[in-house]
Amino acid sequence: MSTTTAAPDATRPGDPPGDRRTRRKRAPRTPLTKSQRREALTGYLFISPWIVGFLVFTLGAMVYSLVISFSRYQLATDTARPVGLANYEALFEDPKIGIALANTLYYAVLAVPLEIVLALGLALLLNSARRGAGIFRTIFYLPKMTPAVATASVFLLLLNGSQGAINRGLAAIGIQGPQWLLDPAWVKPSIVLMTLWGVAGTMVIFLAALQNVPKDLYEAASLDGAGAGRRFWNVTVPMISPAIFFNVLVLTIAAFQIFDQAFLLFHRQTGAGTSDASLFYAIYLFDQAFRQFNFGFAAAMAWLLFVIILVISLIQMRVGNRFVYYESEDAR
Amino acid sequence: MSSPIQPGRVQEAYVLTPEQAEEVERTDGATPPPAGESRPRRRRERGPALSPLGRVLEVVRWVLLLVCSALFLYPFAWLLAASFKPRGEVFDNRLIPQTWVPENYVQIFQELPLLSWLGNSLLVAILAAGLVTVSSSLVAFGFAYYRFPGRKVLFGVVLATMMLPGAVTLVPSFLIWNQLGLVGTNVPLWGANLFGSAFYIFLQRQFFLGLPKELFEAARIDGLNAWGQFWRIAFPLSVPSFVIVFLFEFQASWNNLQGALIYLNVGSAEGYTVPLGIASAMTKYDPSTGGHGDYQYVMVAALIVTLPMLILFAFGQRSFIEGLATSGRKG
Numbered sequence: 001m002s003t004t005t006a007a008p009d010a011t012r013p014g015d016p017p018g019d020r021r022t023r024r025k026r027a028p029r030t031p032l033t034k035s036q037r038r039e040a041l042t043g044y045l046f047i048s049p050w051i052v053g054f055l056v057f058t059l060g061a062m063v064y065s066l067v068i069s070f071s072r073y074q075l076a077t078d079t080a081r082p083v084g085l086a087n088y089e090a091l092f093e094d095p096k097i098g099i100a101l102a103n104t105l106y107y108a109v110l111a112v113p114l115e116i117v118l119a120l121g122l123a124l125l126l127n128s129a130r131r132g133a134g135i136f137r138t139i140f141y142l143p144k145m146t147p148a149v150a151t152a153s154v155f156l157l158l159l160n161g162s163q164g165a166i167n168r169g170l171a172a173i174g175i176q177g178p179q180w181l182l183d184p185a186w187v188k189p190s191i192v193l194m195t196l197w198g199v200a201g202t203m204v205i206f207l208a209a210l211q212n213v214p215k216d217l218y219e220a221a222s223l224d225g226a227g228a229g230r231r232f233w234n235v236t237v238p239m240i241s242p243a244i245f246f247n248v249l250v251l252t253i254a255a256f257q258i259f260d261q262a263f264l265l266f267h268r269q270t271g272a273g274t275s276d277a278s279l280f281y282a283i284y285l286f287d288q289a290f291r292q293f294n295f296g297f298a299a300a301m302a303w304l305l306f307v308i309i310l311v312i313s314l315i316q317m318r319v320g321n322r323f324v325y326y327e328s329e330d331a332r
Numbered sequence: 333m334s335s336p337i338q339p340g341r342v343q344e345a346y347v348l349t350p351e352q353a354e355e356v357e358r359t360d361g362a363t364p365p366p367a368g369e370s371r372p373r374r375r376r377e378r379g380p381a382l383s384p385l386g387r388v389l390e391v392v393r394w395v396l397l398l399v400c401s402a403l404f405l406y407p408f409a410w411l412l413a414a415s416f417k418p419r420g421e422v423f424d425n426r427l428i429p430q431t432w433v434p435e436n437y438v439q440i441f442q443e444l445p446l447l448s449w450l451g452n453s454l455l456v457a458i459l460a461a462g463l464v465t466v467s468s469s470l471v472a473f474g475f476a477y478y479r480f481p482g483r484k485v486l487f488g489v490v491l492a493t494m495m496l497p498g499a500v501t502l503v504p505s506f507l508i509w510n511q512l513g514l515v516g517t518n519v520p521l522w523g524a525n526l527f528g529s530a531f532y533i534f535l536q537r538q539f540f541l542g543l544p545k546e547l548f549e550a551a552r553i554d555g556l557n558a559w560g561q562f563w564r565i566a567f568p569l570s571v572p573s574f575v576i577v578f579l580f581e582f583q584a585s586w587n588n589l590q591g592a593l594i595y596l597n598v599g600s601a602e603g604y605t606v607p608l609g610i611a612s613a614m615t616k617y618d619p620s621t622g623g624h625g626d627y628q629y630v631m632v633a634a635l636i637v638t639l640p641m642l643i644l645f646a647f648g649q650r651s652f653i654e655g656l657a658t659s660g661r662k663g
Contacts, residue, residue, distance in 0.1 A: 053527020
């Protein structure tokens with residue numbers, strides 16, 4: 001390799017680890033030539049902003065967070081006194097942690113499948129529409145552009161138990177709507193409803209995946225006598241399974257960190273008439289860190305959340321690998 | 333710190349390659365995918381080629397699309413109507429107000445320091461988006477065009493940080509900014525963007541890799557140094573990916589409630605950004621906390637904070653949708 005500065009990177013994020021091994025064998029540490037050293041230096045200079053940011057705000061912050069999680073932090077004096085495992089012990093003794101985890105899990109289990117089904121349904125509709133799909137796509141996308149505060153302000157009134165538009169609409173078709181925001185059983189469905197309104201991000205990913213399914217597959221399936229249902233299950237679903245998998249993974253991670261909507265509807269003020277039904281993990285973490293100033297406890301909470309999200313993602317990846325069909329694996 | 337590792341933002345962490353994006357754009361408008369020129373397709377739309385069952389399905393699709401659209405648009409219509417109503421009618425759910433109170437739009441500026449909130453939000457969003465665009469692009473260029481030891485590992489680290497839940501760095505970031513004496517200012521809301529952000533680095537690197545390397549080769553031979561190659565060639569050529577990054581980060585920053593709660597809540601109300609301001613207004617007017625239920629002002633504020641996003645979307649629709657994800661192949 002000469003002095004080509006513009007040599008494009010042949011590596012991709014998904015490169016198999018085997019690749020690295022062969023590379024290492026092929027190139028035992030020969031000292032760099034002068035021009036290679038220059039090139040390397042230039043490269044490091046270009047990426048130096050990221051290196052600094054990573055060292056301070058990611059790696060540094062993570063190490064710092066770990067230290068704090070084993071300390072009692074005094075904000076007034078900016079001192080961290082080591083307390084060993086006390087914060088983690090407190091974590092497992094605090095009944096609110098269990099409640100917050102259960103709420104968050106409940107929310108995720110309710111929200112993620114509904115989001116997937118609605119997003120896929122809308123994407124299928126848009127994908128099959130013969131015209132006007134662009135307009136409808138824009139309409140479905142608008143809520144995604146709406147700031148969470150605006151969404152929450154509107155739904156706060158729409159979901160009102162006696163006067164809200166949603167219950168009046170339900171009453172019009174003979175259904176007695178629940179006290180969405182007051183009845184502990186309906187607090188989480190309320191937030192799911194708001195989440196579903198902004199489902200367009202997920203929808204767009206499905207739409208792109210649907211449009212990448214080769215049309216001849218459908219024709220072949222039709223010739224073989226497959227009806228619409230069979231074509232959906234045997235062609236569409238396998239072909240878009242990477243997108244389904246990706247969306248499930250990403251929506252689950254997001255669901256575990258649900259904050260804005262719950263905060264705006266129920267937790268703007270400390271303990272202001274809220275039941276524990278809306279106490280999500282991120283809300284409790286925020287409360288402990290920035291209202292109670294229990295930084296050590298909050299840091300320990302953050303690490304527990306990190307481990308939980310990691311475990312769930314790994315499980316999903318394991319399960320996903322079995323069902324996800326990667327069409328062009330060899331081609332790449 | 334604004335990076336796609338914030339809660340609720342992860343779903344954006346996926347990209348189309350330019351070709352895929354074009355594919356979405358090309359195929360999703362009025363043109364249905366089945367191959368063929370536009371004329372035969374149009375004939376099919378008109379009817380005769382559709383079987384009776386096909387025609388029924390087409391009608392069902394349209395009805396479903398229209399119903400869904402109505403449901404998705406209803407909250408906007410309701411918001412618009414409510415913003416023109418007097419206090420007593422906010423809840424009456426009429427889409428055409430019985431009493432029109434356009435004065436709400438004037439009074440709100442006496443009720444709430446909305447103007448200074450908007451100014452703060454605008455400043456923060458422009459700084460956040462502008463800085464992250466430039467810094468991520470620099471880093472992406474380094475990863476795309478230069479070979480240096482550890483590049484693969486470092487880029488792997490970039491990708492790994494995209495998956496990191498924002499909660500893990502929430503507390504230490506606050507303490508870092510606190511020790512710098514910057515809590516209470518808006519610097520923490522954009523400061524970390526000086527260092528680039530993983531998702532955008534990934535996105536822009538993809539873009540740079542798509543540029544012909546001969547261009548840089550030639551420039552180098554002509555004696556243009558590395559900075560010149562970046563600034564005079566890569567930078568101007570990558571405007572499309574800049575637009576995507578800028579819009580995404582602008583939106584993220586404009587909507588950022590949690591950051592404002594953590595870093596600005598300590599100061600005076602004039603220093604708030606709009607999300608924090610509206611959150612405080614929701615409490616101010618809440619009858620259960622001693623307010624008078626003047627929700628019409630909250631509705632006006634909600635509309636005003638949404639409007640810039642809608643305008644931005646009207647101009648940058650393509651970029652927003654392109655920037656969004658696809659395929660899961662790289663997930």
